[in-house]
Amino acid sequence: MSLFSVMSTLTLLTRGFLCTLNRGTLFIMVAVTFILLELAMPSLPLFDLPPELIPERMQEIASYCGQQTAMVLLLHYPGVHVAIPKNPLPTHRLAELLGFAAFVQLCELYGNEVIQIPRAAVAIRALRNQKILKGFAQGIFQSTMALEHGITERQVNKICNTVRLDRQLDIFSL
The missing domain is CATH 1.10.10 (Arc Repressor Mutant, subunit A)
Structure with a gap:
């Protein structure tokens, strides 16, 4: 399974169904996301590339919050501005997507900021x-x-x- 097909599948899943999902279904979707990530990128080869190819923001997120968090953000919000709250709540959409522990780390790093998640096209x-x-x-x-x-x-x-x-x-x- 290619990275392109995983990204396409995840984009279709999240864009098409997020508005009608309850928390249980969203949890299942997040679990499927992590399984697809493991199938497509068992060692997260994006971070095996030379550092000059990886956007600085992704390197920063990966070093502080973990590579898995950076990859999930990249797959779900490529090229989009995302508001990171100062006080993390377990019901926040990012907490449900990333897991609460990773979301807390993201809030410590970028709390009360709007960040742009790069596309990492290169x-x-x-x-x-x-x-x-x-x-x-x-x-x-x-x-x-x-x-x-x-x-x-x-x-x-x-x-x-x-x-x-x-x-x-x-x-x-x-």
């Missing part, structure tokens, strides 16, 4: 490209990778050509 694109290059090395068809990642075959071809060009430059540099 980092997510780098992860996608790594996965495509790995698939290319394993001989997976470009059409299969295009469908899996929600991009065109031409884009997959461009990504794979970066490796081919690097190999050609190495041959000529001898």
